[in-house]
Amino acid sequence: MNLRDLQYVVAVADLGQFGRAASACNVSQPTLSGQILKLEEELGVQIFERDGRVARVTERGEAIVAHARRVIRAADDLKTAAAASRDPLEGPIRLGIIATVGPYLAPYLLPAAARGLPRAPIRLVEDLTGHLLPLLADGKLDAAIMRPIRASGSRKSRSTSRSA
Amino acid sequence: MNLRDLQYVVAVADLGQFGRAASACNVSQPTLSGQILKLEEELGVQIFERDGRVARVTERGEAIVAHARRVIRAADDLKTAAAASRDPLEGPIRLGIIATVGPYLAPYLLPAAARGLPRAPIRLVEDLTGHLLPLLADGKLDAAIMRPIRASGSRKSRSTSRSA
DNA sequence: TAAAAATACTCCATAGGTATTTTAT
DNA sequence: ATAAAATACCTATGGAGTATTTTTA
Numbered sequence: 456m457n458l459r460d461l462q463y464v465v466a467v468a469d470l471g472q473f474g475r476a477a478s479a480c481n482v483s484q485p486t487l488s489g490q491i492l493k494l495e496e497e498l499g500v501q502i503f504e505r506d507g508r509v510a511r512v513t514e515r516g517e518a519i520v521a522h523a524r525r526v527i528r529a530a531d532d533l534k535t536a537a538a539a540s541r542d543p544l545e546g547p548i549r550l551g552i553i554a555t556v557g558p559y560l561a562p563y564l565l566p567a568a569a570r571g572l573p574r575a576p577i578r579l580v581e582d583l584t585g586h587l588l589p590l591l592a593d594g595k596l597d598a599a600i601m602r603p604i605r606a607s608g609s610r611k612s613r614s615t616s617r618s619a
Numbered sequence: 620m621n622l623r624d625l626q627y628v629v630a631v632a633d634l635g636q637f638g639r640a641a642s643a644c645n646v647s648q649p650t651l652s653g654q655i656l657k658l659e660e661e662l663g664v665q666i667f668e669r670d671g672r673v674a675r676v677t678e679r680g681e682a683i684v685a686h687a688r689r690v691i692r693a694a695d696d697l698k699t700a701a702a703a704s705r706d707p708l709e710g711p712i713r714l715g716i717i718a719t720v721g722p723y724l725a726p727y728l729l730p731a732a733a734r735g736l737p738r739a740p741i742r743l744v745e746d747l748t749g750h751l752l753p754l755l756a757d758g759k760l761d762a763a764i765m766r767p768i769r770a771s772g773s774r775k776s777r778s779t780s781r782s783a
Numbered sequence: 784t785a786a787a788a789a790t791a792c793t794c795c796a797t798a799g800g801t802a803t804t805t806t807a808t
Numbered sequence: 809a810t811a812a813a814a815t816a817c818c819t820a821t822g823g824a825g826t827a828t829t830t831t832t833a
Contacts, residue, residue, distance in 0.1 A: 456694065458622055459798085473813060486799045488813060498701035507807035507812060515704040522697035529693050530620065533686035537662035540679040623823090637788060650824050652788060657822095671787060671832035789830065798821080805814070 458530055460494045461523040463487050464502060468520045471509045481589060547578045551587035551599030560600070622694055624658045625687040627651050628666060632684045635673045645753065711742045715751035715763030
Protein backbone atom coordinates (compact mmCIF):
# COMPACT_ATOMS: atom_id res chain seq x y z
CA MET A 456 0.00 0.00 0.00
CA ASN A 457 1.10 3.46 -0.83
CA LEU A 458 0.00 7.06 -0.45
CA ARG A 459 -0.08 7.41 -4.23
CA ASP A 460 -2.37 4.39 -4.61
CA LEU A 461 -4.77 5.93 -2.12
CA GLN A 462 -4.81 9.15 -4.11
CA TYR A 463 -5.69 7.13 -7.19
CA VAL A 464 -8.56 5.51 -5.31
CA VAL A 465 -9.91 8.85 -4.14
CA ALA A 466 -9.59 10.31 -7.63
CA VAL A 467 -11.59 7.46 -9.16
CA ALA A 468 -14.20 7.72 -6.41
CA ASP A 469 -14.54 11.45 -7.04
CA LEU A 470 -14.43 11.45 -10.83
CA GLY A 471 -16.26 8.19 -11.48
CA GLN A 472 -13.91 7.10 -14.22
CA PHE A 473 -10.44 5.55 -14.36
CA GLY A 474 -9.35 7.59 -17.36
CA ARG A 475 -10.31 10.95 -15.88
CA ALA A 476 -8.80 10.02 -12.55
CA ALA A 477 -5.59 9.11 -14.36
CA SER A 478 -5.27 12.48 -16.05
CA ALA A 479 -6.17 14.25 -12.81
CA CYS A 480 -3.28 12.37 -11.20
CA ASN A 481 -0.98 13.06 -14.16
CA VAL A 482 -0.46 9.39 -14.96
CA SER A 483 -1.61 7.17 -17.80
CA GLN A 484 -4.82 5.17 -17.57
CA PRO A 485 -3.07 1.77 -17.55
CA THR A 486 -0.77 2.88 -14.75
CA LEU A 487 -3.65 3.96 -12.54
CA SER A 488 -5.67 0.92 -13.52
CA GLY A 489 -2.85 -1.43 -12.67
CA GLN A 490 -2.13 0.15 -9.31
CA ILE A 491 -5.76 0.05 -8.27
CA LEU A 492 -6.09 -3.54 -9.38
CA LYS A 493 -3.01 -4.43 -7.37
CA LEU A 494 -4.33 -2.59 -4.32
CA GLU A 495 -7.66 -4.38 -4.55
CA GLU A 496 -5.76 -7.67 -4.73
CA GLU A 497 -3.60 -6.70 -1.77
CA LEU A 498 -6.54 -5.66 0.40
CA GLY A 499 -8.71 -8.50 -0.79
CA VAL A 500 -11.53 -6.04 -1.43
CA GLN A 501 -13.07 -4.98 -4.72
CA ILE A 502 -13.28 -1.23 -4.31
CA PHE A 503 -14.82 -0.33 -7.67
CA GLU A 504 -17.45 -1.86 -9.89
CA ARG A 505 -16.60 -1.44 -13.58
CA ASP A 506 -19.43 -1.62 -16.06
CA GLY A 507 -17.71 -0.19 -19.11
CA ARG A 508 -19.34 3.19 -18.71
CA VAL A 509 -18.63 4.46 -15.19
CA ALA A 510 -16.73 3.20 -12.16
CA ARG A 511 -18.91 3.00 -9.06
CA VAL A 512 -17.62 2.51 -5.54
CA THR A 513 -18.81 -0.81 -4.15
CA GLU A 514 -20.48 -1.06 -0.78
CA ARG A 515 -17.33 -2.45 0.82
CA GLY A 516 -15.29 0.04 -1.14
CA GLU A 517 -17.01 2.97 0.59
CA ALA A 518 -15.22 2.24 3.85
CA ILE A 519 -11.89 1.95 2.06
CA VAL A 520 -12.41 5.25 0.25
CA ALA A 521 -13.35 7.01 3.47
CA HIS A 522 -10.23 5.67 5.18
CA ALA A 523 -8.11 6.61 2.17
CA ARG A 524 -9.34 10.20 2.45
CA ARG A 525 -8.29 10.30 6.10
CA VAL A 526 -4.83 8.96 5.33
CA ILE A 527 -4.31 11.52 2.57
CA ARG A 528 -5.63 14.29 4.75
CA ALA A 529 -3.20 13.32 7.52
CA ALA A 530 -0.32 13.21 5.04
CA ASP A 531 -1.26 16.64 3.71
CA ASP A 532 -1.34 17.97 7.24
CA LEU A 533 2.15 16.65 7.73
CA LYS A 534 3.37 18.47 4.62
CA THR A 535 1.64 21.65 5.73
CA ALA A 536 3.19 21.43 9.17
CA ALA A 537 6.60 20.89 7.62
CA ALA A 538 6.19 23.88 5.33
CA ALA A 539 5.02 26.02 8.24
CA SER A 540 7.94 25.10 10.46
CA ARG A 541 10.40 25.80 7.67
CA ASP A 542 12.15 29.15 7.81
CA PRO A 543 11.47 30.65 4.38
CA LEU A 544 14.79 32.47 4.39
CA GLU A 545 16.82 29.43 5.37
CA GLY A 546 17.95 26.76 2.97
CA PRO A 547 18.20 26.84 -0.79
CA ILE A 548 15.51 28.58 -2.84
CA ARG A 549 14.50 26.17 -5.60
CA LEU A 550 13.74 28.32 -8.60
CA GLY A 551 12.31 26.84 -11.80
CA ILE A 552 13.04 28.68 -15.03
CA ILE A 553 12.32 28.07 -18.71
CA ALA A 554 15.31 27.51 -20.97
CA THR A 555 14.39 30.54 -23.09
CA VAL A 556 15.28 33.04 -20.43
CA GLY A 557 17.53 30.98 -18.15
CA PRO A 558 20.85 31.81 -19.86
CA TYR A 559 20.03 35.52 -19.88
CA LEU A 560 18.88 35.87 -16.29
CA ALA A 561 21.26 33.49 -14.54
CA PRO A 562 24.42 35.65 -14.90
CA TYR A 563 22.66 38.54 -13.16
CA LEU A 564 20.52 36.57 -10.73
CA LEU A 565 22.99 34.17 -9.18
CA PRO A 566 25.76 36.58 -8.14
CA ALA A 567 23.20 39.07 -6.81
CA ALA A 568 21.51 36.33 -4.81
CA ALA A 569 24.83 35.04 -3.48
CA ARG A 570 25.53 38.50 -2.10
CA GLY A 571 22.06 39.33 -0.85
CA LEU A 572 20.96 35.95 0.53
CA PRO A 573 24.06 34.07 1.70
CA ARG A 574 22.01 31.61 3.76
CA ALA A 575 19.57 30.88 0.92
CA PRO A 576 21.49 29.97 -2.23
CA ILE A 577 19.39 29.78 -5.38
CA ARG A 578 19.12 26.42 -7.07
CA LEU A 579 18.01 26.74 -10.69
CA VAL A 580 15.89 24.08 -12.39
CA GLU A 581 15.60 24.59 -16.13
CA ASP A 582 12.62 22.93 -17.80
CA LEU A 583 9.47 23.45 -19.83
CA THR A 584 6.57 25.37 -18.31
CA GLY A 585 4.49 22.19 -18.49
CA HIS A 586 7.01 20.37 -16.33
CA LEU A 587 7.61 23.21 -13.92
CA LEU A 588 3.95 23.62 -12.98
CA PRO A 589 3.54 20.21 -11.32
CA LEU A 590 6.86 20.66 -9.52
CA LEU A 591 5.57 23.94 -8.17
CA ALA A 592 2.30 22.31 -7.15
CA ASP A 593 4.16 19.54 -5.32
CA GLY A 594 6.29 21.99 -3.39
CA LYS A 595 9.42 20.74 -5.17
CA LEU A 596 10.00 24.31 -6.32
CA ASP A 597 9.64 27.49 -4.31
CA ALA A 598 9.06 29.65 -7.35
CA ALA A 599 9.28 29.54 -11.13
CA ILE A 600 9.76 31.91 -14.02
CA MET A 601 7.60 30.68 -16.89
CA ARG A 602 5.40 31.66 -19.76
CA PRO A 603 1.67 32.14 -19.19
CA ILE A 604 -0.16 29.06 -20.42
CA ARG A 605 -3.18 29.28 -22.75
CA ALA A 606 -3.06 33.07 -22.69
CA SER A 607 -2.88 35.49 -25.58
CA GLY A 608 -0.09 37.71 -24.32
CA SER A 609 3.58 36.81 -23.99
CA ARG A 610 4.52 38.54 -20.74
CA LYS A 611 6.48 36.45 -18.28
CA SER A 612 4.60 35.43 -15.18
CA ARG A 613 6.32 34.86 -11.89
CA SER A 614 4.52 32.45 -9.66
CA THR A 615 5.63 31.98 -6.11
CA SER A 616 4.56 30.05 -3.07
CA ARG A 617 7.25 31.37 -0.78
CA SER A 618 7.38 34.72 0.94
CA ALA A 619 11.00 35.61 0.27
CA MET B 620 6.91 10.99 0.79
CA ASN B 621 5.90 7.50 1.57
CA LEU B 622 4.18 5.45 4.23
CA ARG B 623 7.33 3.42 4.69
CA ASP B 624 9.44 6.54 5.25
CA LEU B 625 7.04 7.65 7.96
CA GLN B 626 7.37 4.29 9.65
CA TYR B 627 11.13 4.74 9.62
CA VAL B 628 10.74 8.15 11.24
CA VAL B 629 8.50 6.81 13.98
CA ALA B 630 10.85 3.90 14.60
CA VAL B 631 13.83 6.22 15.06
CA ALA B 632 11.78 8.51 17.30
CA ASP B 633 10.76 5.54 19.44
CA LEU B 634 14.08 3.70 19.57
CA GLY B 635 16.43 6.68 19.62
CA GLN B 636 18.87 5.15 17.18
CA PHE B 637 19.02 4.68 13.42
CA GLY B 638 20.55 1.22 13.62
CA ARG B 639 17.98 -0.18 16.02
CA ALA B 640 15.16 1.42 14.07
CA ALA B 641 16.54 -0.20 10.91
CA SER B 642 16.50 -3.69 12.38
CA ALA B 643 13.04 -3.08 13.84
CA CYS B 644 11.89 -2.21 10.31
CA ASN B 645 13.76 -5.17 8.81
CA VAL B 646 15.97 -3.02 6.61
CA SER B 647 19.66 -2.16 6.66
CA GLN B 648 20.95 0.91 8.48
CA PRO B 649 22.08 2.70 5.29
CA THR B 650 18.68 2.14 3.70
CA LEU B 651 16.83 3.69 6.61
CA SER B 652 19.41 6.44 6.96
CA GLY B 653 19.15 7.33 3.30
CA GLN B 654 15.37 7.42 3.26
CA ILE B 655 15.19 9.62 6.33
CA LEU B 656 17.81 11.96 4.94
CA LYS B 657 15.85 12.19 1.72
CA LEU B 658 12.62 12.86 3.58
CA GLU B 659 14.26 15.60 5.64
CA GLU B 660 15.50 17.13 2.40
CA GLU B 661 12.07 16.84 0.81
CA LEU B 662 10.27 18.41 3.75
CA GLY B 663 12.98 20.97 4.35
CA VAL B 664 12.97 20.08 8.04
CA GLN B 665 15.67 18.40 10.07
CA ILE B 666 13.71 15.85 12.06
CA PHE B 667 16.55 14.28 14.04
CA GLU B 668 19.66 15.57 15.70
CA ARG B 669 22.57 13.13 15.37
CA ASP B 670 25.32 13.35 17.91
CA GLY B 671 27.11 10.10 17.26
CA ARG B 672 25.57 8.44 20.29
CA VAL B 673 21.78 8.81 20.09
CA ALA B 674 19.31 10.34 17.65
CA ARG B 675 17.07 12.94 19.29
CA VAL B 676 13.96 14.39 17.74
CA THR B 677 14.43 18.11 17.10
CA GLU B 678 11.89 20.65 18.24
CA ARG B 679 10.51 21.03 14.71
CA GLY B 680 10.73 17.30 14.25
CA GLU B 681 8.26 16.67 17.08
CA ALA B 682 5.39 17.98 14.97
CA ILE B 683 6.47 15.85 12.03
CA VAL B 684 6.69 12.72 14.17
CA ALA B 685 3.26 13.36 15.66
CA HIS B 686 1.76 13.78 12.19
CA ALA B 687 3.58 10.68 10.96
CA ARG B 688 1.97 8.65 13.74
CA ARG B 689 -1.45 9.85 12.67
CA VAL B 690 -0.83 8.95 9.05
CA ILE B 691 0.36 5.47 9.97
CA ARG B 692 -2.55 5.00 12.33
CA ALA B 693 -4.99 5.97 9.57
CA ALA B 694 -3.31 3.59 7.15
CA ASP B 695 -3.51 0.78 9.69
CA ASP B 696 -7.18 1.52 10.20
CA LEU B 697 -7.67 1.19 6.46
CA LYS B 698 -6.01 -2.23 6.45
CA THR B 699 -8.07 -3.33 9.41
CA ALA B 700 -11.26 -2.19 7.73
CA ALA B 701 -10.30 -4.05 4.58
CA ALA B 702 -9.58 -7.23 6.50
CA ALA B 703 -12.86 -6.92 8.37
CA SER B 704 -14.93 -6.50 5.23
CA ARG B 705 -13.25 -9.46 3.58
CA ASP B 706 -15.16 -12.71 3.53
CA PRO B 707 -12.80 -15.20 5.17
CA LEU B 708 -14.17 -18.12 3.17
CA GLU B 709 -13.92 -16.40 -0.19
CA GLY B 710 -10.73 -16.18 -2.22
CA PRO B 711 -7.52 -18.18 -1.96
CA ILE B 712 -6.19 -19.20 1.43
CA ARG B 713 -2.53 -18.24 1.51
CA LEU B 714 -0.80 -20.88 3.56
CA GLY B 715 2.86 -20.64 4.48
CA ILE B 716 4.73 -23.87 5.15
CA ILE B 717 8.32 -24.81 5.95
CA ALA B 718 10.14 -26.88 3.36
CA THR B 719 10.71 -29.70 5.87
CA VAL B 720 7.07 -30.72 5.95
CA GLY B 721 5.77 -29.17 2.73
CA PRO B 722 6.44 -32.16 0.45
CA TYR B 723 4.80 -34.54 2.92
CA LEU B 724 1.67 -32.56 3.63
CA ALA B 725 0.95 -31.11 0.21
CA PRO B 726 -0.17 -34.35 -1.48
CA TYR B 727 -2.82 -34.87 1.20
CA LEU B 728 -3.70 -31.24 1.84
CA LEU B 729 -4.27 -29.89 -1.64
CA PRO B 730 -6.67 -32.50 -3.05
CA ALA B 731 -8.65 -32.50 0.19
CA ALA B 732 -8.92 -28.73 0.12
CA ALA B 733 -9.89 -28.72 -3.55
CA ARG B 734 -12.82 -30.98 -2.69
CA GLY B 735 -13.82 -29.35 0.58
CA LEU B 736 -13.32 -25.66 -0.22
CA PRO B 737 -13.87 -25.14 -3.95
CA ARG B 738 -14.25 -21.37 -3.56
CA ALA B 739 -11.12 -21.02 -1.45
CA PRO B 740 -8.19 -22.75 -3.18
CA ILE B 741 -5.07 -23.13 -1.06
CA ARG B 742 -1.99 -21.29 -2.22
CA LEU B 743 1.17 -22.73 -0.66
CA VAL B 744 4.19 -20.55 0.13
CA GLU B 745 7.25 -22.57 1.10
CA ASP B 746 9.89 -20.71 3.10
CA LEU B 747 11.86 -20.55 6.34
CA THR B 748 10.00 -19.87 9.59
CA GLY B 749 11.92 -16.60 9.90
CA HIS B 750 10.55 -15.44 6.57
CA LEU B 751 7.03 -16.71 7.11
CA LEU B 752 6.53 -14.82 10.37
CA PRO B 753 6.73 -11.31 8.88
CA LEU B 754 4.50 -12.37 5.98
CA LEU B 755 1.95 -13.55 8.52
CA ALA B 756 2.28 -10.29 10.44
CA ASP B 757 1.74 -8.25 7.29
CA GLY B 758 -1.36 -10.18 6.38
CA LYS B 759 0.33 -11.59 3.27
CA LEU B 760 -0.42 -15.06 4.63
CA ASP B 761 -3.61 -16.30 6.22
CA ALA B 762 -1.91 -19.06 8.13
CA ALA B 763 1.42 -20.86 8.34
CA ILE B 764 2.77 -24.23 9.43
CA MET B 765 6.12 -23.65 11.09
CA ARG B 766 8.46 -24.65 13.85
CA PRO B 767 8.23 -22.97 17.24
CA ILE B 768 11.00 -20.36 17.55
CA ARG B 769 13.23 -20.11 20.65
CA ALA B 770 11.37 -22.94 22.31
CA SER B 771 12.74 -26.16 23.77
CA GLY B 772 10.32 -28.60 22.21
CA SER B 773 9.99 -29.56 18.56
CA ARG B 774 6.23 -29.76 18.11
CA LYS B 775 4.83 -28.01 15.08
CA SER B 776 2.86 -24.87 15.78
CA ARG B 777 0.01 -23.71 13.61
CA SER B 778 -0.54 -20.01 13.75
CA THR B 779 -3.57 -18.51 12.11
CA SER B 780 -5.15 -15.13 11.71
CA ARG B 781 -8.12 -16.32 9.73
CA SER B 782 -11.19 -18.06 11.03
CA ALA B 783 -11.48 -20.73 8.39
C1' DT C 784 38.95 4.41 19.93
C1' DA C 785 34.71 2.54 19.53
C1' DA C 786 30.00 3.32 18.64
C1' DA C 787 26.78 5.08 15.17
C1' DA C 788 25.49 7.54 10.85
C1' DA C 789 26.75 8.90 6.23
C1' DT C 790 28.64 7.86 1.65
C1' DA C 791 29.52 5.15 -2.50
C1' DC C 792 28.52 2.07 -5.38
C1' DT C 793 25.52 -1.94 -7.38
C1' DC C 794 21.21 -4.34 -8.08
C1' DC C 795 16.53 -5.23 -8.61
C1' DA C 796 11.57 -4.52 -7.86
C1' DT C 797 8.06 -2.02 -9.46
C1' DA C 798 5.76 2.25 -10.88
C1' DG C 799 5.13 4.17 -15.19
C1' DG C 800 4.69 4.54 -20.29
C1' DT C 801 2.98 3.03 -25.20
C1' DA C 802 0.45 -0.06 -27.95
C1' DT C 803 -3.16 -3.13 -28.13
C1' DT C 804 -7.01 -6.02 -26.87
C1' DT C 805 -11.13 -6.91 -24.38
C1' DT C 806 -15.56 -5.64 -22.57
C1' DA C 807 -19.93 -3.72 -22.05
C1' DT C 808 -23.43 -0.54 -23.56
C1' DA D 809 -19.98 0.88 -32.71
C1' DT D 810 -17.85 3.20 -29.26
C1' DA D 811 -15.92 4.46 -25.09
C1' DA D 812 -13.60 2.77 -21.22
C1' DA D 813 -10.74 -0.61 -18.64
C1' DA D 814 -7.60 -4.47 -18.85
C1' DT D 815 -3.54 -6.73 -20.73
C1' DA D 816 1.15 -7.14 -22.64
C1' DC D 817 5.42 -5.56 -22.84
C1' DC D 818 9.25 -2.45 -22.10
C1' DT D 819 11.76 1.27 -19.57
C1' DA D 820 13.54 3.67 -15.75
C1' DT D 821 13.22 5.55 -11.19
C1' DG D 822 14.39 4.72 -6.70
C1' DG D 823 14.41 1.64 -2.70
C1' DA D 824 17.45 -1.74 -0.80
C1' DG D 825 21.80 -4.19 -0.08
C1' DT D 826 27.13 -4.60 0.98
C1' DA D 827 31.35 -2.39 1.82
C1' DT D 828 33.48 1.54 3.45
C1' DT D 829 34.37 6.04 5.36
C1' DT D 830 33.33 9.77 8.40
C1' DT D 831 32.02 11.61 12.72
C1' DT D 832 31.78 12.42 17.66
C1' DA D 833 31.50 11.36 22.47
